[in-house]
Amino acid sequence: MSLMSLIVPDRRADRQADRVVPPSGHTAWLTSFTAGAMAFLAVFALALSLAAGRLADRWSDALERTATVRLSAPEDQMQLQTDAVLAILSTTPGIATARAMTDAEQRALLEPWFGPDLPIDALPLPRLIELTETGSGYDGEGLRQRLAAEAPGAVLDDHTRWRRPLAVAAGRLRLLGLLSIGLIGTATAAMITLAASAALAANAQVVRVLRQVGARDAYIARAFVRRFTLRALTGAAAGTLVGMIGVALLPSTDTAGGFLTGLGFQGLSWLYPLVLPPLMAVVAFIATRAAAFRKLRELT
Amino acid sequence: MIAFDNVAYSYGGGELLSDISLRLTPGSFHFLTGPSGAGKSTFLKLCYGELLPSAGRISLFDREVRSLSRDDIALTRRRIGMVQQDCQFLDHLPLAANVALPLTVAGKTSTPQDLTDLLGWVGLGQLADAKPPALSGGERQRAALARAIIIGPDVVLADEPTGNLDWEMSLRLLTLLVELNRMGKTVLIATHDLNLIRQAKAQVAARVLRISKRRVQLAGADL
Numbered sequence A: 001m002s003l004m005s006l007i008v009p010d011r012r013a014d015r016q017a018d019r020v021v022p023p024s025g026h027t028a029w030l031t032s033f034t035a036g037a038m039a040f041l042a043v044f045a046l047a048l049s050l051a052a053g054r055l056a057d058r059w060s061d062a063l064e065r066t067a068t069v070r071l072s073a074p075e076d077q078m079q080l081q082t083d084a085v086l087a088i089l090s091t092t093p094g095i096a097t098a099r100a101m102t103d104a105e106q107r108a109l110l111e112p113w114f115g116p117d118l119p120i121d122a123l124p125l126p127r128l129i130e131l132t133e134t135g136s137g138y139d140g141e142g143l144r145q146r147l148a149a150e151a152p153g154a155v156l157d158d159h160t161r162w163r164r165p166l167a168v169a170a171g172r173l174r175l176l177g178l179l180s181i182g183l184i185g186t187a188t189a190a191m192i193t194l195a196a197s198a199a200l201a202a203n204a205q206v207v208r209v210l211r212q213v214g215a216r217d218a219y220i221a222r223a224f225v226r227r228f229t230l231r232a233l234t235g236a237a238a239g240t241l242v243g244m245i246g247v248a249l250l251p252s253t254d255t256a257g258g259f260l261t262g263l264g265f266q267g268l269s270w271l272y273p274l275v276l277p278p279l280m281a282v283v284a285f286i287a288t289r290a291a292a293f294r295k296l297r298e299l300t
Numbered sequence B: 001m002i003a004f005d006n007v008a009y010s011y012g013g014g015e016l017l018s019d020i021s022l023r024l025t026p027g028s029f030h031f032l033t034g035p036s037g038a039g040k041s042t043f044l045k046l047c048y049g050e051l052l053p054s055a056g057r058i059s060l061f062d063r064e065v066r067s068l069s070r071d072d073i074a075l076t077r078r079r080i081g082m083v084q085q086d087c088q089f090l091d092h093l094p095l096a097a098n099v100a101l102p103l104t105v106a107g108k109t110s111t112p113q114d115l116t117d118l119l120g121w122v123g124l125g126q127l128a129d130a131k132p133p134a135l136s137g138g139e140r141q142r143a144a145l146a147r148a149i150i151i152g153p154d155v156v157l158a159d160e161p162t163g164n165l166d167w168e169m170s171l172r173l174l175t176l177l178v179e180l181n182r183m184g185k186t187v188l189i190a191t192h193d194l195n196l197i198r199q200a201k202a203q204v205a206a207r208v209l210r211i212s213k214r215r216v217q218l219a220g221a222d223l
Helices: A003-007 A012-019 A026-064 A075-090 A103-114 A140-150 A160-202 A204-212 A217-248 A267-299 B040-047 B070-077 B095-099 B101-105 B112-121 B137-149 B167-182 B194-201
Strands: A066-071 A095-100 A127-133 A154-157 B002-011 B014-024 B029-033 B055-060 B080-083 B155-159 B186-190 B206-212 B215-218
Touching: A012 A217, A026 A160, A026 A217, A026 A267, A066 A075, A075 A095, A075 A127, A075 A140, A140 A154, A160 A204, A160 A217, A160 A267, A204 A217, A204 A267, A204 B070, A204 B101, A217 A267, A217 B070, B002 B040, B014 B040, B014 B055, B014 B215, B029 B040, B029 B194, B040 B055, B040 B155, B040 B186, B070 B080, B080 B137, B095 B101, B095 B112, B095 B137, B101 B137, B112 B137, B137 B155, B137 B167, B155 B167, B167 B186, B167 B194, B194 B206
Parallel strands: B029 B186, B029 B206, B080 B155, B155 B186
Antiparallel strands: A066 A127, A066 A154, A095 A127, B002 B014, B002 B055, B206 B215
């Protein structure tokens, strides 16, 4: 008994098998509702996972190719030291650009923490020199040694200590999303198994009659498996549709938007949720089939 | 067809049947008698693989019953028509579909005319579209008989088929079973109705088996 043989609607044998089971009771809507609710949640878990993946990539990309040289020097030597550092950087292989940040840019960086009225001129702030690397990258250790020798107040910060925890956090968030999808699938299987077992138990007399007249387990199971698979497919399709509409209605990403406004699908990833209904149907097929054969051995 | 060799069956710690050896040969007609609780229904269930013996050997169509898989038992039951005392049907299906159920589960079909003829033969031609809960006890028994034979089994087993019927209806059912036997079917009827047995012996060469003290014995001619 294959999955296709169950969901192709015009197979005569399957229709006949379907007829021998009485019209559904409460297990029908329970199965459809469960599959629908789980598919709805799975859409959001999938969106979370994809968004976390994009976030991890974005953070990595943004931080990976940039570095900062922090230069501390007496005020009267600051410009001299800055020029010396820029000269070192301009001759360092693997560095594409290097420029000293202006006072206005440094004030803008500090403004979120100290407010707009910070008297930056009165503070002994280090000069920040922003550099971007070429595709081949630079020798960080070699650059550190040159800076230590020629500009002792300059410290190279390649953002590793920022990048690593962010990438780890985003990676775990993505894993959490995938784990949620796995849990949703398992919970769906468990609930459909319970519903299928209840349906078989409620139809014990039907099962006994069928066994008495020579029906094989596969024939009896097919009637239940087909019904539950189709219900799960229908429910999951509805749940997925509602979930996708929900995701589509979320605010779109903008410059002020953080992680949550980026929670959605982009481009071809809108096709990913469409995998959920057939996946739920496969879960229902396997769960119901296992439950049906187990219950049949108990009943007869 | 069905052979018992030193068969015993235990239930709940006690032995209900013991040391039973017999053979149901093709075309034979047997009655099985005995007091209530003697094990008649158990014996029939052993005959079609619903129960397995606790000792001894049962062969169904030359295959040892313990060696049969669940699928094998299902296929074997297509060769054994069973009429239960409490006939059970699929209440959501009309009578005709219930009667045709053995064909349906076997992936076979019957022509509407064949089905109509069979229902007419058991006197239920007008009730083809009726649902089982609407049928009387006698109608259910005859419907069960029609269902048992529609697939052309080699053996027909009947457990107290006239238990809920008046005498006239009992004779009608007996006549149907005798007709089946004349068609070459092996028939085994469990009953405690001695009048029915006497009536049958007037029509067919029936042998009577009696369960007594957990054993099955061939009864004498005093019946």
